[in-house]
Amino acid sequence: xxxxxxxxxxxxxxxxxxxxxxxxxxxxxxxxxxxxxxxxxxxxxxxxxxxxxxxxxxxxxxxxxxxxxxxxxxxxxxxxxxxxxxxxxxxxxxxxxxxxxxxxxxxxxxxxxxxxxxxxxxxxxxxxxxxxxxxxxxxxxxxxxxxxxxxxxxxxxxxxxxxxxxxxxxxxxxxxxxxxxxxxxxxxxxxxxxxxxxxxxxx
Amino acid sequence: xxxxxxxxxxxxxxxxxxxxxxxxxxxxxxxxxxxxxxxxxxxxxxxxxxxxxxxxxxxxxxxxxxxxxxxxxxxxxxxxxxxxxxxxxxxxxxxxxxxxxxxxxxxxxxxxxxxxxxxxxxxxxxxxxxxxxxxxxxxxxxxxxxxxxxxxxxxxxxxxxxxxxxxxxxxxxxxxxxxxxxxxxxxxxxxxxxxxxxxxxxxxxxxxxxxxxxxxxxxxxxxxxxxxxxxxxxxxxxxxxxxxxxxxxxxxxxxxxxxxxxxxxxxxxxxxxxxxxxxxxxxxxxxxxxxxxxxxxxxxx
Ligand SMILES: [Zn+2]
Numbered sequence: 001x002x003x004x005x006x007x008x009x010x011x012x013x014x015x016x017x018x019x020x021x022x023x024x025x026x027x028x029x030x031x032x033x034x035x036x037x038x039x040x041x042x043x044x045x046x047x048x049x050x051x052x053x054x055x056x057x058x059x060x061x062x063x064x065x066x067x068x069x070x071x072x073x074x075x076x077x078x079x080x081x082x083x084x085x086x087x088x089x090x091x092x093x094x095x096x097x098x099x100x101x102x103x104x105x106x107x108x109x110x111x112x113x114x115x116x117x118x119x120x121x122x123x124x125x126x127x128x129x130x131x132x133x134x135x136x137x138x139x140x141x142x143x144x145x146x147x148x149x150x151x152x153x154x155x156x157x158x159x160x161x162x163x164x165x166x167x168x169x170x171x172x173x174x175x176x177x178x179x180x181x182x183x184x185x186x187x188x189x190x191x192x193x194x195x196x197x198x199x200x201x202x203x
Numbered sequence: 204x205x206x207x208x209x210x211x212x213x214x215x216x217x218x219x220x221x222x223x224x225x226x227x228x229x230x231x232x233x234x235x236x237x238x239x240x241x242x243x244x245x246x247x248x249x250x251x252x253x254x255x256x257x258x259x260x261x262x263x264x265x266x267x268x269x270x271x272x273x274x275x276x277x278x279x280x281x282x283x284x285x286x287x288x289x290x291x292x293x294x295x296x297x298x299x300x301x302x303x304x305x306x307x308x309x310x311x312x313x314x315x316x317x318x319x320x321x322x323x324x325x326x327x328x329x330x331x332x333x334x335x336x337x338x339x340x341x342x343x344x345x346x347x348x349x350x351x352x353x354x355x356x357x358x359x360x361x362x363x364x365x366x367x368x369x370x371x372x373x374x375x376x377x378x379x380x381x382x383x384x385x386x387x388x389x390x391x392x393x394x395x396x397x398x399x400x401x402x403x404x405x406x407x408x409x410x411x412x413x414x415x416x417x418x419x420x421x422x423x424x425x426x427x428x429x430x431x432x433x434x435x436x437x438x439x440x441x442x443x444x445x446x447x448x449x450x451x452x453x454x455x456x457x458x459x460x461x462x463x464x465x466x467x468x469x470x471x472x473x474x475x476x477x478x479x480x481x482x483x484x485x486x487x488x489x490x491x492x493x494x495x496x497x498x499x500x501x502x503x504x
Contacts, residue, residue, distance in 0.1 A: 016216045020268045023228045027266065030235045031409045031424045032324075060232075062225055099229075120353040124233035124242045147238050147385055148424035150407075176387065180236045193236035195385065195424075 007081035010044035012058055018042045022059035026182060029191040034144045034153030036136055038188040043086075046078035048104050050132045052184035054082075057130065061100055063088040068098035068115070068127070072105045098127045106131040107159045112167045115179050123176035126194075130182045133157045136190055143199040144192075152199065155190060157183050165198050172197055217264040217297040223247050227265040227420065231411060234422035239384030240352070241335050241419040249415065251292070255285060256314055256331030257415030260292070263312050263329050266411070267293065272300045274308035279316040279457065279474035286314075303477050315378075317399040319456050319478040322408035324425060330393045332414040335421065337381045337391040357389050360432065368437050377442060382429045389432070390421065398441045398457045403429040448473045449491035451482035 012018035025037040045054030061067055067089040073079050083089060083102075092098035095115045103109050109131075118126035133139075139158040142165070145151070161167060171178045171194055178194035215221070223245075230244040249257040267273065273293050277286040281303040289312060290301050302308050305320040312329040322328060338348040341359045351357070360381060367375045374380075380397035384390050392400055393412060403410065403423060410423040423429060433439035447454045449470035456478065458471040470491050473479035483492065 016221065017269065019221065019225070020216075020266075023224075024266065024268060027228070027231060027235070027409075030232050060225060060229060062222055064226065065229070121349050122243075123237050123240060124230070126233075128232070147427040148235075150426045176237050176240060180232070193424075195236065195238065 003078050003081050006046050006078045007085040010046070010054075010082065011086045012042055012055075015058075018055070019059045022055045025189050026056060026059070026191065029182070029189045030148075030180070030193055032148045032153075033146065033191055033193055033196040034142075034149060034155050036155075036185070036188050036190050045082050046076060048072055048076075048132075049079050049082070049102065050104070050184055050186065052186060052189065053102055053104075053130050053132045056182060056184055056189065057083060057089070057100065057102060058086050060128075061087040061089040063090065065099035066090050066092035066097050068092045068095050068101040070101070070103045070105060070109055072108075073102055095127065101127050101129045103129060103131045105159070106133060106161050109161050112161070112171055112179050113174075117174055117177040117179065120177065123178070126177065126179055128180050128182060130184055131157075131160075132184050133159050135185055135187075136183065144196050145199055146193075146196040148193070149196070155183075157185075157190070165200065168192070168198050214296045217267050217293070218249070219247065219261065219264045223261075224265045227261055230420045231262065231265065231422065234411070234420050235409070235424050237388075238423055238427050239382075239388030239390040239421060241414075241421045244418055244420050246415045246418040251288065253416040254333065256289060256312070256413075258413030258417075258420070259312050259314070259329050259331030259415075260289060260413075261415060262411050262413035262420060263293065263310060264297070266327065266329075267297050267299060267310060269297070269299065271297075271309045272302050272307055274302050274305060274311045274477075275313075276311065276316055276318070276475075276477075277314045279318075279459070280476045282476065304481075305475075305477055315394050315396075316457070316474060317395060317402045319453075319473070319475045320481075322402075322406055324407040326408040328406075328408050328410045330395075330410065330412045332391070332393045332412045332419070333416070334379075335391055335393075335412065335414040335417050335419040337379075337389050352388060355387070357383075360389055361434075364432055365434065368434070374433070374437060374439075380439075381432050383432060384423065385428050386430075390423075390429075392429075396442060396457055397431065397439075400429070400431045400439070401441060405429070444471060446471055447489060448479060448482075449489040451479045451487045451492070452489040453478065453482055453487070 029037040043054040115127035136155045141156040144153045181192040230242040275286040275290045277283040305318040314331045431439040459474045
């Protein structure tokens with residue numbers, strides 16, 4: 001299949017309702033950090049962009065939202081064409097200009113503070129990171145607390161960034177600035193908004 | 204092709220175009236991630252005047268899907284012109300199911316009340332907000348209030364509340380009583396009676412606030428700390444009523460005064476009409492309840 005055909009195929013079959021369903025799953029996941037909000041397969045982007053991460057990009061990105069692709073997603077022309085065709089989102093010149101970042105290999109990603117953190121006046125002007133992970137159970141367990149969580153929640157996402165707990169603590173300390181994370185798994189989405197704290201177990 | 208054209212085909216689903224929905228959806232996600240912070244958004248013209256809840260309508264239109272069940276209340280009532288119009292609007296442009304029953308709704312759009320029936324996880328409460336800025340009456344300049352929020356400079360707000368105490372012997376503010384969210388942002392709970400403030404605290408439901416004219420969206424995720432501002436020697440207190448609802452005998456609910464005749468007759472009844480009807484269906488009777496059994500009202504089509 002040539003790139004032009006690949007770019008056109010694999011978008012939402014029913015753009016209005018698919019976008020609403022994907023958004024609602026992300027909204028519920030952001031409102032209830034650490035919960036997995038299931039999603040069926042709505043999009044078939046070129047590899048290695050995952051179906052879930054691709055669907056989130058289609059639901060949230062457009063020509064107002066510069067997009068950053070990580071080192072694995074940058075080279076394939078098919079991915080840029082697919083995202084360009086279906087969202088119209090321009091590529092961000094630097095991570096700090098990105099409204100959204102798509103990360104296929106979180107374990108090798110750059111530091112969280114390299115992305116836009118927003119400003120003290122406009123903390124919403126920050127990058128939302130979409131991390132592709134294979135599951136939420138096989139990584140190091142993270143005990144979560146904060147808004148949206150009644151007591152505590154636990155997830156163990158695979159392939160998380162290096163020194164994630166320490167990086168996330170620093171992200172918390174920048175509040176109200178900071179990045180928010182959407183974890184895209186083959187089953188659905190889970191979120192870590194900047195308010196979520198990772199509790200370190202007492203030794 | 205055998206499909207018949209339907210009403211809905213002549214509208215964008217839920218009225219707004221997809222680009223507008225995406226923009227509002229992104230603002231909602233930021234609002235949830237920064238509880239109590241007012242996210243700017245590019246408010247659209249809606250087919251209803253400002254003051255009719257265009258901010259709340261845009262939020263509802265951006266989150267609603269075909270499986271949702273919508274309830275709309277105005278000052279607690281499902282049957283006012285404003286509530287009926289908004290409900291009819293969404294029935295027409297999104298073809299969604301509507302209800303007056305708090306427990307059956309997935310989305311509740313509200314003007315100035317929180318239902319008496321406890322909200323549950325999975326429900327979304329959408330507030331129509333006229334003035335989202337709690338510091339506006341202290342400082343008219345947006346650039347200044349933004350700086351005050353950025354620097355957490357809320358001293359003036361406390362001074363104003365304390366002046367109330369000096370003048371009235373208590374904090375006289377009874378509506379739009381300011382709250383602090385997660386120990387950080389001071390937020391306007393919209394002009395709900397302060398009676399409802401405690402219901403915002405650690406609610407299992409997601410609360411979204413839309414201000415159309417002022418172009419702001421803000422949010423309270425579930426289980427978020429929402430504390431009404433007060434002082435050690437003058438703690439926050441909700442309004443109390445010295446009599447139960449005249450129709451259903453409910454206590455510890457918010458009551459409205461209803462004029463009965465030209466001779467100064469009045470009664471106090473539940474502001475939440477669904478709550479009052481439910482209680483009367485269950486057989487609760489206040490001292491002015493009519494003899495005949497209550498007829499169930501259906502939402503306007
Ligand atoms: Zn009553």
